[in-house]
Amino acid sequence: MRHWLMKSEPSVYSIADLRREVRAMWEGCRNYLVRNRLRDEVRPGDMAFFYHSNSQPSGIAGIMEVVSEAYPDPTQFDPESPYFDPKATRENPRWLAVDVEFVREFARVVPLAELKEHPVLGGMEVCRRGQRLSVLPVTTDEWDAVLALPGV
DNA sequence: GCCAACGTTGGC
DNA sequence: GCCAACGTTGGC
Numbered sequence: 001m002r003h004w005l006m007k008s009e010p011s012v013y014s015i016a017d018l019r020r021e022v023r024a025m026w027e028g029c030r031n032y033l034v035r036n037r038l039r040d041e042v043r044p045g046d047m048a049f050f051y052h053s054n055s056q057p058s059g060i061a062g063i064m065e066v067v068s069e070a071y072p073d074p075t076q077f078d079p080e081s082p083y084f085d086p087k088a089t090r091e092n093p094r095w096l097a098v099d100v101e102f103v104r105e106f107a108r109v110v111p112l113a114e115l116k117e118h119p120v121l122g123g124m125e126v127c128r129r130g131q132r133l134s135v136l137p138v139t140t141d142e143w144d145a146v147l148a149l150p151g152v
Numbered sequence: 153g154c155c156a157a158c159g160t161t162g163g164c
Numbered sequence: 165g166c167c168a169a170c171g172t173t174g175g176c
Binding site for chain 3: 007009030031053054055058112129130131132133134
Binding site: 031032033129130131132 | 157
């Protein structure tokens with residue numbers, strides 16, 4: 001089982017939304033590296049931090065579980081969707097989604113600045129300058145260190 | 153709102 | 165296949 005960190009802008013979809021819906025489709029990824037990672041590395045049973053990006057503060061808000069294999073993201077076929085991709089066809093889908101399930105919301109959001117200061121967590125991918133991928137690997141040490149933070 | 157990082161597009 | 169221009173992400 002692997003660990004991940006997955007980003008969402010809470011104004012679009014937050015951990016509170018996932019808590020309410022319990023299970024959701026993680027849709028709208030339009031980056032090939034992330035697409036390949038979903039296809040090749042992310043598996044049902046993997047656990048992920050739910051990260052709030054473009055937020056105040058940005059940071060880790062809770063935990064979810066990946067509960068499906070990657071499958072074609074239906075929003076790419078929907079002209080009404082902001083994620084519509086005119087070059088994608090049902091015969092040749094470009095983009096993938098996975099289903100995720102709520103596990104728990106942290107008592108507080110762990111801000112990015114706090115991660116950066118931490119001796120172990122400062123090395124997380126998400127702390128790297130210019131890191132823009134929305135699905136990032138997390139090591140077991142990093143996972144455990146986040147869960148050991150006070151108030152989490 | 154600014155801007156750094158970096159992925160994507162498209163001319164050649 | 166190179167590379168400049170452009171677009172997007174996302175912290176601050």
